[in-house]
Amino acid sequence: MHPNLSRFIESFEHEASLTGKFRSKLDKTALVFLEQVWGAAFDYNYDGLRAEFPFIDHKGGQRFADFVFVKNGVRLAIELDGFTTHASHITPGEFNDHLARQNDLVLSGWLLLRFSAWQTAHDSRRCIAQIKQAIGHWWSVAYNGQTSYDVKLWETRKTLLIQLARRRDAKLKPSEVAREFRISNRTAIDWLKRYEQEGILRGLKSGQRITFYELSIPIEQ
Known part of the structure; x- marks a missing residue:
């Protein structure tokens, strides 16, 4: 076993x-x-990769992803499924929960x-190719402002920021966005300022400095 894997x-x-x-x-x-x-x-570099990564589902419960890779803006989750995951060994409720x-x-x-x-055991080359393709896709979307993905990327960010704000009483701190x-x-501040200019958010000042951003659209939308 490679020393980096052991670590x-x-x-x-x-x-x-x-x-x-x-x-x-x-x-x-x-x-x-x-x-x-x-x-x-x-080359056995596991920097940015984590196993059994916890996340919160839509009901507020804690779940775990098999692996996630988080580095330089990339947010890739990887799930490994055994043959019986979708077979008759599990109940319809368990299958629905899995989905x-x-x-x-x-x-x-x-x-x-x-x-x-x-x-993973018998077709690793295809797995490798798809992982590299996924990471490359993230990079092209996130860092090349001239690509055709740019508009879609900002729309996706807007949707996710609105969802995050609604979970926090319609208010966001830059530090919360950075952590998420x-x-x-x-x-994070650059993102929030852009959506403020679009009328999605409005800055709330404490003294001379904006410390919160609040949704400027109805919360029920």
Whole structure:
């Protein structure tokens, strides 16, 4: 096993023991993914990759994504499915819950990829190609303002910011936006100012400085 992979596993298990995560050990499918897919794709560099990542679903409950990659504005979630995930071994309610979990990730602003356990073990090249394509897509959208994706990107950000504001009594702090999207405070302020100019938000001052941004559209919309 590559030393970097050993360190990644040790770090995960240490964090799991401290936080009491539902899963304290990575299963065989996850280990195969880390070795044969991610490790092979990125020369065993696991910077930005996290396992069993917690997120809040639409009901306010805590869920976990198998893996997420968060770095330089990229928000990629990766789910690994065993063969029985959608087979007759699970109830209709469990199946619906599984799909809702996937949708919650997408609606929270993540780009989602799903691979089967068989694919990670026997078709790693395709998994690698799709992961690199997904990361490349994020970069082209986020950092090339002249691409055809630019308008769509800002519209998506607007939707996600409105959703975030509604969860916070229609008010947003730049620090909250920065934390939610894994961006700098400066970038968060730039986003908020742009939507203020579009009439979506309005700045609320404390003294001479804007400290909050408030939705300027009806909360029920």
